[in-house]
Amino acid sequence: MVQMSAANLTVLDAAAIGRCVRRLAHEIVEHNPQTGDLVLVGILRRGANLALRLKSALAEITGVDVPMGTLDISLYRDDNRSGSGDPRLLAREVAFSLDGKRVVLVDDVLYTGRTVRAALDAMADLGRPESIQLAVLVDRGERELPIKADFVGKNVTAPHGQRVFVRLAETDGTDAVLMGGAK
Amino acid sequence: MLRLPKIDIVSIDDLSIGEIERIMVMADGFAQRLEAGERLHIAEGMIMATLFYEPSTRTRLSFESAAHRLGGSVISSASMDASSAAKGETLADTVRVVSGYADLIVIRHPYDGAARVAAEYARCPVINAGDGSREHPTQTLCDLYILRKKKGHLRGLTVAICGDLKFGRTVHSLIYALARFGANVVAVPNRGMEVPDYVLARLAAERNYSFSSISISELKALAGGLDAMYLTPSAPHQMALFTSDIPVINPAPPSPGPASLDAFYVTRFQRERRSEAERDQPDYVRFDARALKTSRTQEAVVMHPLPRTDELAYELDTDPRAVYFEQAAAGVPVRMALIAWLLENAGRDTIKPGTAPLVLKAENAPPCSNPNCISRRESRYLRSRFKPAPAVSHHELCLRCEFCERELKVQYVGHSRSRRYYRFDESLLGFVRQWLEDATLVVFETVKQAEEAGYEPYRRGPQREIMNAEEINRAVETMAGQIIRDLPDLARVSIVGIVSHGAVLAVRLCEIIERRTKVRIPCAALDVFRGYDGLQPLGGAQTFDVEDRTIVLTDDVINSGWTVQRAMTTLWKLGRPAGMRLAVLVDRGHRAVPIRPNYVGKNVPTARNERIQVRLGEAGEEGGAKPGDRVMLYSMVESLKEAGESA
Numbered sequence: 001m002v003q004m005s006a007a008n009l010t011v012l013d014a015a016a017i018g019r020c021v022r023r024l025a026h027e028i029v030e031h032n033p034q035t036g037d038l039v040l041v042g043i044l045r046r047g048a049n050l051a052l053r054l055k056s057a058l059a060e061i062t063g064v065d066v067p068m069g070t071l072d073i074s075l076y077r078d079d080n081r082s083g084s085g086d087p088r089l090l091a092r093e094v095a096f097s098l099d100g101k102r103v104v105l106v107d108d109v110l111y112t113g114r115t116v117r118a119a120l121d122a123m124a125d126l127g128r129p130e131s132i133q134l135a136v137l138v139d140r141g142e143r144e145l146p147i148k149a150d151f152v153g154k155n156v157t158a159p160h161g162q163r164v165f166v167r168l169a170e171t172d173g174t175d176a177v178l179m180g181g182a183k
Numbered sequence: 184m185l186r187l188p189k190i191d192i193v194s195i196d197d198l199s200i201g202e203i204e205r206i207m208v209m210a211d212g213f214a215q216r217l218e219a220g221e222r223l224h225i226a227e228g229m230i231m232a233t234l235f236y237e238p239s240t241r242t243r244l245s246f247e248s249a250a251h252r253l254g255g256s257v258i259s260s261a262s263m264d265a266s267s268a269a270k271g272e273t274l275a276d277t278v279r280v281v282s283g284y285a286d287l288i289v290i291r292h293p294y295d296g297a298a299r300v301a302a303e304y305a306r307c308p309v310i311n312a313g314d315g316s317r318e319h320p321t322q323t324l325c326d327l328y329i330l331r332k333k334k335g336h337l338r339g340l341t342v343a344i345c346g347d348l349k350f351g352r353t354v355h356s357l358i359y360a361l362a363r364f365g366a367n368v369v370a371v372p373n374r375g376m377e378v379p380d381y382v383l384a385r386l387a388a389e390r391n392y393s394f395s396s397i398s399i400s401e402l403k404a405l406a407g408g409l410d411a412m413y414l415t416p417s418a419p420h421q422m423a424l425f426t427s428d429i430p431v432i433n434p435a436p437p438s439p440g441p442a443s444l445d446a447f448y449v450t451r452f453q454r455e456r457r458s459e460a461e462r463d464q465p466d467y468v469r470f471d472a473r474a475l476k477t478s479r480t481q482e483a484v485v486m487h488p489l490p491r492t493d494e495l496a497y498e499l500d501t502d503p504r505a506v507y508f509e510q511a512a513a514g515v516p517v518r519m520a521l522i523a524w525l526l527e528n529a530g531r532d533t534i535k536p537g538t539a540p541l542v543l544k545a546e547n548a549p550p551c552s553n554p555n556c557i558s559r560r561e562s563r564y565l566r567s568r569f570k571p572a573p574a575v576s577h578h579e580l581c582l583r584c585e586f587c588e589r590e591l592k593v594q595y596v597g598h599s600r601s602r603r604y605y606r607f608d609e610s611l612l613g614f615v616r617q618w619l620e621d622a623t624l625v626v627f628e629t630v631k632q633a634e635e636a637g638y639e640p641y642r643r644g645p646q647r648e649i650m651n652a653e654e655i656n657r658a659v660e661t662m663a664g665q666i667i668r669d670l671p672d673l674a675r676v677s678i679v680g681i682v683s684h685g686a687v688l689a690v691r692l693c694e695i696i697e698r699r700t701k702v703r704i705p706c707a708a709l710d711v712f713r714g715y716d717g718l719q720p721l722g723g724a725q726t727f728d729v730e731d732r733t734i735v736l737t738d739d740v741i742n743s744g745w746t747v748q749r750a751m752t753t754l755w756k757l758g759r760p761a762g763m764r765l766a767v768l769v770d771r772g773h774r775a776v777p778i779r780p781n782y783v784g785k786n787v788p789t790a791r792n793e794r795i796q797v798r799l800g801e802a803g804e805e806g807g808a809k810p811g812d813r814v815m816l817y818s819m820v821e822s823l824k825e826a827g828e829s830a
Binding site for chain 2: 095112123131133134148
């Protein structure tokens with residue numbers, strides 16, 4: 001359901017986000033029938049909240065409690081240039097080794113792919129996972145790196161200059177995916 | 184000139200138990216003679232050189248004081264910086280030169296295994312005063328000295344070691360030494376700072392120690408709910424091992440834990456060995472008097488290698504059980520004893536008995552997996568060296584670095600004479616030992632690496648051609664066209680080819696783009712197995728810059744995608760590309776990372792046991808198909824075991 005609100009277009013409302021998360025969980029199970037070595041790694045903050053929701057959805061579907069960790073990756077500027085910096089790892093809360101695990105990396109929006117690249121880099125220090133799959137709520141295209149999500153909640157084509165942002169109850173008080181120019 | 188025997192003290196294990204006991208007795212004597220204000224001339228004429236590539240106050244001063252107190256003298260360099268040294272002189276050259284000026288070298292260095300290298304290249308004896316996160320044997324001698332003084336003996340003590348057990352080099356040396364005296368070690372690490380696996384592996388292999396995670400209420404009280412790891416000799420007095428907080432793998436009845444503790448060894452957080460992101464540790468253990476109030480701990484002494492930060496409460500300083508200042512004061516008599524012991528052994532046959540280690544054939548050895556290992560930091564003249572280590576998995580060969588002891592696990596092994604490679608499994612272990620002895624063993628991290636090195640799988644099934652020279656040429660022309668269309672600002676594009684076929688492809692793409700657009704794109708080859716050092720500019724260029732450029736990464740075949748991920752890691756370490764496109768000749772599926780190529784010559788669905796082999800001749804003549812080019816698909820029989828089954 002798409003409706004206009006003030007200046008922003010609602011791409012997904014709360015109910016649609018709920019359905020997306022459940023569908024993503026089902027797809028993850030379908031592609032990983034052996035849930036024993038599955039782990040979730042969420043990118044802070046909204047990716048981590050989504051990972052937590054996926055974790056409970058996975059528990060509902062399979063009865064398995066999938067371990068979860070988080071990565072804090074933020075835009076990091078280490079020089080005086082006015083240009084955009086590259087996202088870097090700020091903190092890592094993964095209390096288990098990733099050796100031999102099937103990792104599902106979770107983020108809210110996939111855009112340039114730079115955050116995911118930094119996350120892949122950060123995970124390399126945590127062991128040698130069997131595989132890393134990427135689950136995102138929204139894929140808005142316009143990739144700058146050869147990154148592809150394995151599980152996508154919704155593909156959104158935003159006109160140039162428009163932004164796509166995800167609001168989640170845990171961080172923003174409400175569940176919505178919006179598109180527009182203003183936050 | 185005073186000649187000291189070439190006895191290097193790189194690890195505490197370089198001293199036997201008897202030698203350690205002897206040094207302890209000598210240290211007692213020197214402590215008394217210092218107390219009495221005696222002037223000593225034992226080391227008259229000896230020149231000791233201190234090479235400190237890392238800041239140190241007490242270790243350096245106590246060594247220099249010890250040398251002067253014995254009547255010797257000291258030469259030193261005001262400030263040595265490993266990073267500037269790395270640009271100029273190698274460690275090997277420095278110690279070769281300095282060993283001509285001095286009779287003894289004391290070295291501290293930030294890289295793991297540096298003292299071992301110094302010992303190998305110096306003509307005079309070398310004493311390790313701390314190398315990276317590895318060992319600090321003279322600190323251990325001081326620790327043992329104080330323990331012995333306070334407890335009357337060293338045999339079978341129970342010592343709790345708290346704090347940063349991952350990077351604390353004093354801790355690793357102390358654990359090895361305590362294990363030799365049959366001690367029980369209760370490790371109380373901060374979360375994420377556990378004793379590294381390679382230390383545990385060495386204890387298990389050499390001292391027959393077994394270990395298990397436990398949680399002891401007393402330790403919880405002092406360390407804020409942390410689990411303790413219990414190391415105990417399997418013989419002679421086996422203590423029950425159990426787990427409580429973590430899932431129990433081998434359920435065993437709970438044991439009461441140690442009867443009583445003889446000492447607490449508290450360590451500081453090794454901040455300087457952490458990355459930016461990990462430098463804040465608000466939960467770091469804080470040790471205070473409460474820990475000494477229980478019946479099991481009231482006899483325990485509290486030790487700390489100093490300097491302390493916040494982990495040791497100042498209120499403890501006046502407690503007679505706090506012995507850390509005595510520990511620091513012992514630095515001079517103990518180091519005097521060590522120097523005097525070397526002098527005492529002046530006539531000794533310095534070639535220690537023992538078998539030479541089996542070393543992986545140098546030119547084939549992969550780099551050590553530890554980025555701080557001296558063999559990687561000074562790779563210009565050092566080759567990696569490994570010994571086989573006890574394996575954990577049946578499908579991986581475990582090799583231990585001779586310099587830093589870090590373990591490297593490899594899945595593929597090869598035989599350099601037959602130029603065949605195999606997926607490792609246990610049934611190969613006998614062969615691997617034999618090949619290691621014959622210096623014909625090579626190891627590979629991936630099949631790709633093996634094939635790049637010109638190795639063939641042990642046995643292969645039927646093969647078929649999936650691309651001929653003409654098709655390859657057409658595919659490359661098409662990809663070049665797509666790149667020209669997609670990236671209009673060609674002046675800001677660079678091409679990086681993954682060695683070796685990716686690099687051939689990169690050069691061909693460059694040539695086609697130049698022919699069609701008259702724009703010459705910078706091009707480089709990247710050897711992902713050599714990391715940062717692996718980037719080589721192609722086409723006569725001297726430098727290659729990734730900053731702000733759109734990189735087209737090329738490879739022959741994409742499979743799991745780990746190689747591409749590795750290449751991205753390397754490129755992002757060199758700068759900040761404006762973007763990246765991925766061009767591959769063949770996409771065979773089976774992706775294990777979320778990477779998708781932008782330009783694909785041909786999609787070839789494959790089974791897992793199938794391999795794709797690409798033959799691309801070096802670019803020579805202008806344009807057109809190269810007659811030798813082809814892409815073959817074959818199924819492979821990877822291991823001897825499989826071959827045996829199918830035969």
